[in-house]
Amino acid sequence: MAYSELYQKIYEVVAKIPEGRVATYGQIAWLVGKPRAPRIIGYAMNRAPAELELPCHRVVNRLGEMAPLHAFGGQDFQRFMLEEEGVIFLENGCIDLEKSQWRPESEKISQSEETIRDFGI
DNA sequence: GTGATGACGTCTT
DNA sequence: CAAGACGCCATCA
Numbered sequence: 551m552a553y554s555e556l557y558q559k560i561y562e563v564v565a566k567i568p569e570g571r572v573a574t575y576g577q578i579a580w581l582v583g584k585p586r587a588p589r590i591i592g593y594a595m596n597r598a599p600a601e602l603e604l605p606c607h608r609v610v611n612r613l614g615e616m617a618p619l620h621a622f623g624g625q626d627f628q629r630f631m632l633e634e635e636g637v638i639f640l641e642n643g644c645i646d647l648e649k650s651q652w653r654p655e656s657e658k659i660s661q662s663e664e665t666i667r668d669f670g671i
Numbered sequence: 672g673t674g675a676t677g678a679c680g681t682c683t684t
Numbered sequence: 685c686a687a688g689a690c691g692c693c694a695t696c697a
Contacts, residue, residue: 556694575679579693587693592678597695606678617678 556582560594567608570636571652572645574612581654596620607631608652614645 553561559582567573575588584590591609598604607628610616615625622628633639638646 554694579679584693586680586691588679589677589692590679590694593676593693593695595678609678611679612681620678 556584556590557594557597559583560591561598561602561604564595564598564604564606564609565602566654567605567652569605569608570650572608572610572614572632572637572647572650573652574610574647576612577651578609608635608637610645612647614640614647615643 560578563578563581564573575591576585578591579585579588582591595604595606595609598606607622616628618625622631629639629643632645632650637650640646
């Protein structure tokens with residue numbers, strides 16, 4: 551591996567995010583075994599080579615938003631792209647995480663557990 | 672090896 | 685209700 555194992559794992563997890571779903575930095579951090587290191591995810595994304603074609607636009611912060619203008623070409627473009635993929639956006643411009651947050655089935659979910667429980671909107 | 676940084680998260684003013 | 689400060693961990697200088 552040309553990169554750190556941690557980075558490799560982060561890229562792997564991000565690459566697993568299906569279309570129409572989004573994952574939070576904290577969630578990914580948790581999946582890679584570093585629940586206290588959401589920043590690392592952002593760092594990894596920043597350092598992520600375009601060759602991997604990581605769906606960074608599917609990775610958002612806990613609010614369902616992301617950096618003001620650090621990637622892709624603007625939140626506007628990202629929002630449009632996510633909408634095209636089927637991600638639900640709220641009127642406030644944030645993603646409806648309750649509906650669109652990615653839930654890895656084969657993994658034990660903790661923080662998302664409550665979210666899933668309340669999913670019956 | 673030490674210090675500073677960051678695409679976050681959560682608590683406290 | 686909104687903004688600011690602190691904390692977290694790995695990487696960069």
